[in-house]
Amino acid sequence: MTGPAADLATLQDATDRLLASLDDLDDAGVAQPSRLPGWSRGHVLAHLARNADALVNVLRGRLMYPSEAARDADIERDAHRPADVHRADLRDSADRLAATAAALTDEQWRATVTLRNGVTDRATTIPFRRWVEIELHHIDLDIGRTVADLPGAFLDRALEYLTERFAGHPGVVPLELRAEDGRHWRTGRPEGEPQVITGTPAALVGWLSGRTSGSGLATGDSLPGLPAL
Template sequence: MSTDRATFAQVVDSVREQTSLLLGSTIGFTDEDWARPTALSGWTRSHVAAHLADGAMAMIRVIEGLRQGIEQRLYESDAAKRRSIELGALASGLDLQIRLDTSASTLQVELPELEFDARPVELRAGYRLPLRRLPLARLSEVVLHHMDLAPHFEPRDLPASIAVELLRFQVDRIGRSGDYPPLKVVADEGYTGVVGRIGDGIEMHGPAGDLLAWLARGTESPRIYRA
């Protein structure tokens, strides 16, 4: 079975939809809930929320800078990024929820204008992509961090074309990094991707959403298997 590529408009709509689902999961969090640890080493839910809000505002700064002819990175440095997250994580649960909501809403207004913009943006040192793919980068952050914030959220509920796009994005992000062993992922929806060092490696099969969660977070699933 194969699935069509998601259109730019579908990705932008999915950013809004998935953000709404995330905010629905966190709206009832108490300050104690926000302080709970996540599977991300050293990060509480508050850290994840601060990172998501910072990420949205960083994307807005990059977009506005390019409008003025100024190319800039998402973050000044890794140290500045970490410092901002640590400070943001000190906020109350209510303030975190408000920051998540307002930053996401502000960014959402900007995303539809990027469809045909091929100017490069640096997401991290050595990793650049065309500005038109920024909505997909944001969608990846929202979906993966929703998993971190709310364990009940499962990416198998994503539309097939969106799950494939996110898996493809994750494969492209990892690339042929020597930090990863050779690996091929084969999605039921018709997509195949290869990451890690060159060589013969393992081959994992299953739904794109489950493969995404496994590749990005090590989340096991009875729906994926090694061939």
């Protein structure tokens, strides 16, 4: 199994892990703060559910969100629901996304789609983008999962994804990221001598994604700031 089918299967596994980790979360736990400033765990769960529906829109050729204000309002509206409602919504929205994706033809998978803020990409990237949302926000829920728990296959692809995302960014100093296994990536502004940062794939992804302050990384200078994802 390769291509979108393989990515969809991997995404389903990650979603199932997330849902299983929510089994013991009660209403009081949902209301507790997440690791994201200003968001409760309920906000994170509401975002994940509405993101799934937004990606359905993308795969059907519609706007991902009607507007940024509408996106934010939907998250705020849904954040304060009981834990059981969150679990059901997350499961149902994930099923809607999976069903929509499973119905796409090869031609539709090759099509260019429009994401948030006018970003365009191939439809084939949508399952991985959703996988990123699931893995990183699973950490943000602060229910025991950390970057050390991220699967190796995810870390490898996330490093490529995140370094590409920051490549050429005027607000990111030139960087050369080196994994302890010898792999390396260049990102940030193209001009200038890059700052070398070395660490495990988990430590690199944790820092690049804003999920850690850079613990476990080695560099000759202080770590530079990175824009939010």
